[in-house]
Amino acid sequence: MDRTRVTARRRDLGPDLVLEVLEETTSTNAVAAQRARAGAAEGLVVVAEHQSAGRGRLDRSWEMPARSGLIVSVLLRPVLATREWPWLPLLTGYAVGRTLREAGFPAAGVKWPNDALIGDRKVAGILVEVVDTPTGLAAVVGIGLNVDLTPEELPVPTATSLALEAGERGVPDRADLLADLLATLLDTYRDWQRDSADGADGADGAQRLRAAYRDACVTLGRDVRVELPSGEALLGRATDIDETGRLLVEGPDGEVAVGAGDVVHVRPA
CATH class of the missing domain: 2.30.30.100 (SH3 type barrels.)
Known part of the structure; x- marks a missing residue:
């Protein structure tokens, strides 16, 4: 992962973004949660080349070979009421699907509530965890995206990877893909909260997100x-x-x- 290619996009990603790239860790979500409890601000991004104890929903184990995908967790501190936070995994799935379509995978879509698909095959999973910190509740958004996995490396027969779907156009560089994904995720997140930040109840932002998600949801x-x-x-x-x-x-x-x-x-x- 070329960190400089991601940080060069800082203007797109926002001045508060802090990027932490780890060669190996147990779980990027666990690291981000630990940093949140220690006072880390919104915008912390933890990336791992390999994680040894990744988890999906329902505590299912999840692992991929080193440097074969994007393993990233983003620390968010939403200003919306916690009753609105169930939108976070849907928001994240929408951002992943949109990023992939813009990267040249037109068949990318989202499966409710937290998977990204290309056609009928899963290419990314999402795990959002709520963390109690000294300054209030925070959300850790974890994304695992299969990039260069071969058929033999796929976790289940119904999965796929960008390499298997790319054909002659080739696979996007992981650093560029990460920067694009973070830009789309943070832009969608800010739009979801924009009305609330302006003193309104956030309803318009939620309706915009709902409409966009419905259009992208293949379920x-x-x-x-x-x-x-x-x-x-x-x-x-x-x-x-x-x-x-x-x-x-x-x-x-x-x-x-x-x-x-x-x-x-x-x-x-």
Whole structure:
């Protein structure tokens, strides 16, 4: 990872960005959380060439070979009320998908709530964790993006990497890709909060984000199976995203608002 290529974009990323590049660590989210508890300000970015104990949702283990992807965590301190924070993983997924489309992957989209896909295959995962710090709650946004993984290195058969999808155009440089991703993520984040920072309640920013996310979300309009935290499965058609970021599923007993769960896109027979 060429740090100078990222810091050269500081004007795009904002003066408060602090970049920390680690050769290896257990988890970039854990490092960012530790820095947050020690008083780090919003804008800290922790990048690792390799992490040995990465985690996904539901404490699933997650690992990729060294220098084969982007492993990054961003420390945020939103000014919006915590009831709005469930939008953070959706916001991040939207930013990843938009970055990939602008990098030449037009089939990139977002799967509710926190995966980025190219076609039907997962190329990135997102984990947002809330951290209690001496100056208030903070959010650590973790992103793992498969860049140069070979078919043998993919964690599951339903995954992919940019190298496998790029074809003749080639794979973007990881440092340039990171700078583009951070610029898009922070721009989307600031727009989400802009009305609140100006003294309003943030509703307009949330509606802009909701509209943009709905356009990018490939889950909508699909038949899905949702594995709920209770252990039950909900079968139905994903119809919309509500004002709080929940997925609306039209099931056999009517419409259900899903706030958490693993979603499987059901392929037509």
